[in-house]
Amino acid sequence: xxxxxxxxxxxxxDQEFPQQNLEGFNLTxxxxxxxxxxxxxxxxxxxxxxxxxxxxxxxxxxxxxxxxLLMTIGMIFIYGxxxxxxxxxxxxRKRKLxxxxxxxxxxxxxxxxxxxxxxxxxxxLNVPPIPNLYTLHSWVGLIAIIMFAFQWVSGLVSxxxxxxxxxxxxxxxxxxxxxxxxxxxSAVTASLLxxxxxxxxxxxxxxxxxxxxxxxxxxxxxxxxxxxxVMFLVTTPRFKRISIPEDELLLKExxxxx
Amino acid sequence: xxxxxxxxxxxxxDQEFPQQNLEGFNLTxxxxxxxxxxxxxxxxxxxxxxxxxxxxxxxxxxxxxxxxLLMTIGMIFIYGxxxxxxxxxxxxRKRKLxxxxxxxxxxxxxxxxxxxxxxxxxxxLNVPPIPNLYTLHSWVGLIAIIMFAFQWVSGLVSxxxxxxxxxxxxxxxxxxxxxxxxxxxSAVTASLLxxxxxxxxxxxxxxxxxxxxxxxxxxxxxxxxxxxxVMFLVTTPRFKRISIPEDELLLKExxxxx
Numbered sequence: 001x002x003x004x005x006x007x008x009x010x011x012x013x014d015q016e017f018p019q020q021n022l023e024g025f026n027l028t029x030x031x032x033x034x035x036x037x038x039x040x041x042x043x044x045x046x047x048x049x050x051x052x053x054x055x056x057x058x059x060x061x062x063x064x065x066x067x068x069l070l071m072t073i074g075m076i077f078i079y080g081x082x083x084x085x086x087x088x089x090x091x092x093r094k095r096k097l098x099x100x101x102x103x104x105x106x107x108x109x110x111x112x113x114x115x116x117x118x119x120x121x122x123x124x125l126n127v128p129p130i131p132n133l134y135t136l137h138s139w140v141g142l143i144a145i146i147m148f149a150f151q152w153v154s155g156l157v158s159x160x161x162x163x164x165x166x167x168x169x170x171x172x173x174x175x176x177x178x179x180x181x182x183x184x185x186s187a188v189t190a191s192l193l194x195x196x197x198x199x200x201x202x203x204x205x206x207x208x209x210x211x212x213x214x215x216x217x218x219x220x221x222x223x224x225x226x227x228x229x230v231m232f233l234v235t236t237p238r239f240k241r242i243s244i245p246e247d248e249l250l251l252k253e254x255x256x257x258x
Numbered sequence: 259x260x261x262x263x264x265x266x267x268x269x270x271x272d273q274e275f276p277q278q279n280l281e282g283f284n285l286t287x288x289x290x291x292x293x294x295x296x297x298x299x300x301x302x303x304x305x306x307x308x309x310x311x312x313x314x315x316x317x318x319x320x321x322x323x324x325x326x327l328l329m330t331i332g333m334i335f336i337y338g339x340x341x342x343x344x345x346x347x348x349x350x351r352k353r354k355l356x357x358x359x360x361x362x363x364x365x366x367x368x369x370x371x372x373x374x375x376x377x378x379x380x381x382x383l384n385v386p387p388i389p390n391l392y393t394l395h396s397w398v399g400l401i402a403i404i405m406f407a408f409q410w411v412s413g414l415v416s417x418x419x420x421x422x423x424x425x426x427x428x429x430x431x432x433x434x435x436x437x438x439x440x441x442x443x444s445a446v447t448a449s450l451l452x453x454x455x456x457x458x459x460x461x462x463x464x465x466x467x468x469x470x471x472x473x474x475x476x477x478x479x480x481x482x483x484x485x486x487x488v489m490f491l492v493t494t495p496r497f498k499r500i501s502i503p504e505d506e507l508l509l510k511e512x513x514x515x516x
Contacts, residue, residue: 009353102361135468136454138480178493182486189482196394196451200458209392220394223400224447228440235436 021238029088032229036077037227042219043072050212051202057121064122067115068194074111074146075187076223077106080230081182087233090241098160103150112145141190147183153174181234188227191219245248287346290487294335296485300477301330308458309468315379317326320355322380324374326452332369333402333445334481336362338488343443345491356418363410370403394453399448405441409434439492446485448480 047053047065053068055062081088082104086097123130133142158164158172199206199216206213233239305312305323312327313320339346344355381388391400396425416422416430457464457474464471491497 066279131465131467134465134471136450136457136475139475139479140450140482174494178490183303185443186482189450192394192398192447193450193454197454197458199394200455207389207392209389213392217394217397223365224398224444231440242391 001111007052016042018202020242025087025233025239028233029084030232032080032084032226035222035226035229036080040077040221042215042222046212046215046219050215051153056251057125060122060125063125066118067122068191068198069185070111070115070118071194072223074115075148076106076226078111079148079184079187080226082108083180084230084233086241087239091244093244099185100164102156102160103154105148105155109145109148109152112117112148118147135193135197136157137190137193140186140193144183144186144190147186149178151179155180156201177196181231184230185227188223195220278500281406283345283491283497285352285485286491288340290338290342290484290491293480293484293487294338295423295454297330297477297480300473300480301327304470304473304477308473309340310416315383318380318383319489321376321383324376325380325448326456328369328373328376328475329399329445329452330449330481332366332373333406334484336366336369337406337442337445338368338484341438342488342491344499345487349502351502360410360414363406363413367403367406370406375401393455395448395451398451402441402448405444409437409441413438439489442488443485447480453478453481461494 004216047069051065052062054065056066057063082101085101085104089097089100122131123132133139155176158169158176163169164172195216199213202218203210203212277334305327308325310320312323314324315321340359343359343362347355347358378390381390391397412430413434416427416434421427422430453474457471461468461474
């Protein structure tokens with residue numbers, strides 16, 4: 001029981017940083033990861049068992065299934081975890097965290113681009129072709145991805161390489177955080193819109209709430225709970241990462257990128 | 259030009275509270291209100307001109323139109339403004355702001371209940387009846403309203419009457435703020451889901467992006483921009499209301515509800 005407590009509640013952290021009250025932090029992180037994995041499993045089951053699995057251009061109808069799966073992995077699960085990395089690995093050096101943050105979001109972007117290719121192919125290669133980008137889902141999703149790409153490039157240039165002057169970085173940081181979190185919530189909204197419109201298209205007896213309908217609704221709720229937990233971890237002031245001595249030292253020495 | 263600047267940028271505020279940097283605050287508030295009114299106008303036009311206007315039980319199909327209109331007025335526009343009231347009327351006494359906050363949210367709740375009655379009626383009185391509460395939109399919307407009702411009652415009991423002890427109020431406040439903002443974002447998400455599913459149901463040529471399809475997509479974007487502006491005003495630390503002398507005095511004297 002003591003081991004479980006120490007595993008869940010960061011007792012060592014409290015000793016190292018007595019000024020931080022991290023009670024419940026670790027438990028919430030584990031819960032967030034568990035819900036995130038439930039999201040991936042529910043989406044995996046939906047695309048594989050209910051919607052027929054995967055193909056690439058040989059079968060545009062099945063190629064479509066890569067779209068919700070890759071978007072959920074990239075723009076929900078990895079995006080959310082990329083935001084959380086400064087909280088979860090709070091005792092690591094900041095430069096390492098920045099590189100990991102940038103790398104995770106690059107991975108999310110690559111998955112999103114493949115996911116976009118899948119949906120465009122599935123529309124364009126259909127006989128007859130299905131028009132692209134006409135629903136509210138597609139508009140919100142496209143805005144989320146464009147915002148995400150801008151954020152990634154401006155984050156790289158500002159905080160990693162070449163790196164802005166400290167004063168400029170300090171004033172850009174809240175903007176980066178606001179649009180980063182805003183982009184995440186836009187991606188969450190886009191995913192719910194996409195799930196709902198697909199449900200209306202393919203679950204012909206949705207109004208009788210068959211097993212697939214219930215599955216899809218619970219998938220949507222799981223995404224909302226994941227997003228709420230990420231937001232809780234990110235907005236709670238006492239969970240904020242505090243600078244470790246190395247960060248300060250390197251900043252004072254003017255080493256860019258720390 | 260000077261008048262416009264002073265009207266938009268709170269110069270008097272800067273003099274009274276030199277420690278607060280409110281640059282851009284008033285401009286953002288006006289922009290938020292303008293976008294909020296655009297949302298109401300776009301929803302008004304959609305329900306009136308495109309969807310045939312309003313009736314009550316004599317015509318369940320038209321009774322439905324009260325649902326999106328009242329939900330948008332109550333759970334988006336008034337809810338958002340109720341959150342902002344502590345920022346916008348920052349020099350008023352806190353007790354007055356609390357009463358206004360509670361009253362606006364009560365009004366939002368009443369409108370939402372009438373809006374719910376309209377959708378249940380339009381389903382139940384249809385021939386044949388349409389099942390209720392089966393889509394993801396309905397699940398997210400119902401959760402948002404139940405959360406909202408709990409928040410309203412616990413906010414009243416904690417902060418207005420009878421009022422908890424100061425220490426309990428202080429620890430409940432961040433919870434109230436988190437679920438208040440979370441409920442607002444849930445309501446925004448529910449509204450987008452509702453708009454999208456209605457669009458798929460009634461705009462039979464949605465894929466050709468007719469005028470009504472464009473109208474609906476821009477309505478969705480306007481709601482997202484309104485929500486983003488509300489979030490910006492609420493989360494920017496320098497826009498936070500700071501206590502005025504009366505607040506402190508009354509708190510020290512232990513007068514409950516201040």
